[in-house]
Amino acid sequence: MTTTATRNRPVTRRLRGMATSDGAGVSLTRVIGTQQLSYLDPFLMLDEFGSDKPGDYIAGFPSHPHRGFETVTYMLDGRMRHKDNHGNEGLMTAGSVQWMTAGRGIVHSEMPEQEEGLMRGFQLWVNLPAKDKMGQPRYQEFSADRIPEVSPSKGVAVKVIAGHVGDVAGPVQQPATDPLYLDIAIEAGASFGQAIASGHNAFAYVYEGEVSVGADSVGKGELIVLGDGDAVTVSGTSAKSRLILVAGKPIGEPVARYGPFVMNTQAEIMQAVQDFQSGRF
Numbered sequence: 001m002t003t004t005a006t007r008n009r010p011v012t013r014r015l016r017g018m019a020t021s022d023g024a025g026v027s028l029t030r031v032i033g034t035q036q037l038s039y040l041d042p043f044l045m046l047d048e049f050g051s052d053k054p055g056d057y058i059a060g061f062p063s064h065p066h067r068g069f070e071t072v073t074y075m076l077d078g079r080m081r082h083k084d085n086h087g088n089e090g091l092m093t094a095g096s097v098q099w100m101t102a103g104r105g106i107v108h109s110e111m112p113e114q115e116e117g118l119m120r121g122f123q124l125w126v127n128l129p130a131k132d133k134m135g136q137p138r139y140q141e142f143s144a145d146r147i148p149e150v151s152p153s154k155g156v157a158v159k160v161i162a163g164h165v166g167d168v169a170g171p172v173q174q175p176a177t178d179p180l181y182l183d184i185a186i187e188a189g190a191s192f193g194q195a196i197a198s199g200h201n202a203f204a205y206v207y208e209g210e211v212s213v214g215a216d217s218v219g220k221g222e223l224i225v226l227g228d229g230d231a232v233t234v235s236g237t238s239a240k241s242r243l244i245l246v247a248g249k250p251i252g253e254p255v256a257r258y259g260p261f262v263m264n265t266q267a268e269i270m271q272a273v274q275d276f277q278s279g280r281f
Helices: 266-277
Strands: 011-016 018-022 026-032 043-051 061-066 069-077 080-084 089-092 097-101 106-112 119-127 138-142 156-162 180-187 191-195 201-208 210-213 216-219 222-226 231-236 240-248 256-258 261-263
Touching: 011 216, 043 069, 043 201, 043 240, 069 080, 069 180, 089 138, 119 240, 156 191, 180 191, 180 231, 201 210, 201 216, 201 231, 210 240, 216 222, 231 240, 256 266, 261 266
Parallel strands: none
Antiparallel strands: 011 222, 018 026, 026 043, 043 119, 061 106, 069 097, 069 119, 080 089, 080 106, 097 138, 156 180, 180 240, 191 231, 201 222, 201 240, 210 216, 210 231, 256 261
16 A cells, blocks of 8 residues: 655745725725736635725725626625626625626626625635636525534634535535635644645635744735645644635636636637627626
8 A cells, every 4th residue: 555645835925915995995905916916827816805994895896897707705794785787686794605607797796785894805716717708607605604614623613615624515616626715713723734636726815813834924914825735734823813725726728807807818808898898798
């Protein structure tokens, strides 16, 4: 019998996000999708939003189009109402996830369903391969009680949005990129090891406290890109820390992007603009 040794992924890059605004003036931190890190195949953008000041979020994200990729909204706190031009409507509440496949085109809005209090969460953009870019739009929506939470070791709690932690599978399914998306809470002195498929790109973002990954200390507001390997080990170094760990299979195709459209060529981008302007979404 032969065994294969685990190769822990090293930290190859670290960076902090950039303060910006989007939608109708929502204040947020852009972590992927900047000059520091424009793209980590298949991940196009990562935004963190979080404020208890209504002026930072109340204007929301009025109707806007998408084509050619997926948007993943993970609400930590607050309430957000979404609607689209296909008649879909729903309410995202604390702990819920919406994994929207824009496909050939959709026009939607995301507006706060509150006038005060904390609004906090993440939006991740995930690319699609050329064969899926013009597919039918669809949603995978899950309330907090449908997202499994596991405690693989003392002092560790993991919400499994996509992928597996041991035998526990997250509800999101996307064969094209085979994503892993975990929300990890870890106490000081506790450790958590997670398998990540070799060849997949991976990153972690700490949004509370501080952790160590190998010999590297990673603090609140820092994103680390993980090099290749088949696992990562995270240890808590502050009273309580939280981070998201995300990985996915690279698509390896050309990326042409213009605002809310992500295709493979500039000609396809021009067609997307024409289709949107002609009301064909």
